[in-house]
Amino acid sequence: MSDMLQIEVKVNGAQRLIDVAVHHTLLDVLRDDLELTGTKECCVVGECGACTVLVDGRAMNSCLMLAVEVDGSEVTTVEGLATDGRLSPLQEAFLDAGAAQCGFCISGQLMAAHALLSRIPHPTVEEVNEGLAGNLCRCAGYEQITQAVLMAAEGGDR
Numbered sequence: 001m002s003d004m005l006q007i008e009v010k011v012n013g014a015q016r017l018i019d020v021a022v023h024h025t026l027l028d029v030l031r032d033d034l035e036l037t038g039t040k041e042c043c044v045v046g047e048c049g050a051c052t053v054l055v056d057g058r059a060m061n062s063c064l065m066l067a068v069e070v071d072g073s074e075v076t077t078v079e080g081l082a083t084d085g086r087l088s089p090l091q092e093a094f095l096d097a098g099a100a101q102c103g104f105c106i107s108g109q110l111m112a113a114h115a116l117l118s119r120i121p122h123p124t125v126e127e128v129n130e131g132l133a134g135n136l137c138r139c140a141g142y143e144q145i146t147q148a149v150l151m152a153a154e155g156g157d158r
């Protein structure tokens with residue numbers, strides 16, 4: 001019996017047919033098969049948030065999902081945030097606030113923040129902290145990250 005399945009997924013706006021191993025996670029497929037390495041691999045047990053992507057608009061830990069689970073869904077990774085080579089306003093706010101230190105956690109933080117701002121366009125500090133609680137930053141840049149999300153919210157468009 002084959003351990004490969006074909007799935008159909010919209011990835012960063014492009015419809016894709018992808019042959020995936022049934023035991024591979026969404027994180028495996030994004031990084032190894034689609035070469036979307038902006039999504040980071042760290043704890044692989046759902047604790048750090050470095051692998052966060054949007055699945056049908058919801059922030060998910062891609063290390064905890066099998067790729068076959070996203071068949072028929074829409075997946076957005078950090079590579080999908082920029083448009084025509086221009087960073088999104090949320091990404092610009094991260095830069096302006098100096099939120100990226102080593103940068104390792106930032107793609108996950110951006111995706112979680114994107115999902116948060118879609119749900120709550122003008123969050124309080126507490127709501128930002130709650131929305132990003134699943135995303136760890138070893139550089140402890142939490143204050144600047146929170147600031148960046150609030151700045152993006154003030155600017156309106158993301």
Ligand code: FES
Pocket residue numbers: 040041042043044045046047048049050051052061062063064
């Ligand atoms: S790598 Fe997925 S939560 Fe840490």
Ligand code: FES
Pocket residue numbers: 099100101102103104105106136137138139140141
């Ligand atoms: S910027 Fe280094 S882990 Fe967050």
